[in-house]
Amino acid sequence: MPYDTSTAPQAFAALGHPGRLSVFRLLMRFAPRPVRPTEIAEALEMKPNTLSGYLSDLSQTGLITATREGRSLFYGVDMAQCDGLVSYLVNDCCRGRPEMCLSALPERETRPYRVLFLCSGNSARSIMAEALLNELGAGRFEAFSAGTRPSTEINPQTRALLERHGHLTAGLHPKDVTEFQGEGAPDFDFTFTVCDLAASEDCAPWIGQPLSAHWGLPDPVKATGSEAERALAFAQTYDALRRRIEVFTALPIEKLDRLSLQQKIDDLSDI
Template identity: 40%
Template sequence: MTRKYKVLFLCRENSARSIIAEALLRELAGHRFEAFSAGPEPAARVHPIAAAQLRPGISDLGALSPKSWLEFTGEWAPRMDLVIALDACVAGHHAPLFPGEPSLSHWTFGDPLTGEMPEPERVRLFEKVFWQIVRQVSTFIESPQYAAVPEAAARVDSPACVSDAV
C-alpha cells in the first residue's frame, strides 16, 4: 500500500474555506492525500453556506467538523507533509509548530464571512470562493511535485514512528 501525503488546511474558524479545501482534496484525490483542516478559534459547526456548497459533490459531509489546530501539534498527531494556510492570520509565525517539519504554504482567498451583507450577497461570495478553492485544489492535485510517493514512505518506519501510520 502506498503512503498518502498528509495535508492540513488552516483557517481561523475552520468553518468555511479550510473545510471546503479539506473536503475537496479528500473527494477529488483521497487515494493520494489524507486531508485535514483546523484553526486557532474553531467555530461550533461548519458554516451552513459552506455545507450547502459542498453538498452536491461531497460524499461524506458528516466527517467534516471544525477542529483546533492544537489537535495536530502533539506527539500523537498525524505527521503532516504539507500545511496550507488559507487565512493571513494563521500563516507563518502565527501558526504553531507541527510535528514532522511539514512544508508550509499559503493560498490567498477572500473571507466569505467578513463584514455585514445581505444573505444573497454572502451566498454569491461563498460561491466565488468555493470555485477559487476548486481551481487551486485541482492545480495542487495536478502538480508533478505531488505525483510521487512522499519521501518518508520510502523509509522503513521504526517502532517509534508507528503512530504516523494512523
C-alpha cells in the same frame, strides 16, 4: 549578495536574535506575498520603532527586501537569497559530498500525502479545502483542517454548498489546531493557511517538517449584502479553492525537488 565566510555570519547573526527571527518567520509564512509593517507589528505585538530596527537589520543581510506601492511600503522574503544562504551552509557542511547529508534523511513511508488546511474559525474556507482535496485527491492525498480559534460548528452555508456539490459532510467539523500538534499527532507533508489571521499566528513546528504555503482568501462568512451576494461569496471561495487544489493534485510531486515543489505551491496562491 553571494554568501561566503564574510557575509554569511552577518545573516546568521541577524536570524540569531529572537525578535528578528520572529519577523523573518512571519514573512516566510506569507511568502511570496509581501506584508505591510503595520500588519507585522500588529501580528507580533511589536512596537513600530523596534520593528523598524529589525527590518533594517534583516534587509542589510539581503534576506528580505522592501518594495513601495504608492504610499505603502511592503516587506517580503527574498527566496533566492535564502536559498543561497542555506546552500552555502549545506555545501560547506557536506564538503562537496551531498550523500553525507542525504543519508541522514529518513525515507518517506508509503502512504497518501497528508495535507493540513488552516484558518482561524475552521468553519468555511479550510473545511471546503478539506472536502475538496479528499475527493479530488482520493487515494493519493489525505486532507485535514483546523482552526487557530475554531468555531463550534461548520457554517450552515458552507455545509449547504458542499452538499450541493455532492461532497460528504457527515464527518466534517471544526477542530482546534492543537489536535495536530505534539506527541501522537500525524506528520504532514504540506500545510496551507487560507486566511491571513492564521498565517500571522506562530504555530509550533510541525511534525514531519512539511512544505507550507499561504493561500489567503477573503472570509465568506464576513460577506455582507443580500442573501444572493453572500451566497456568491461562498461560491467564489469554493471555486478558487477547487482551481488551486485541482492543479495541486496534478503536480508530479514525486519528481520534483523540495525547492521546485515549494515554488509550485507558492504560485498556486495566484490562481
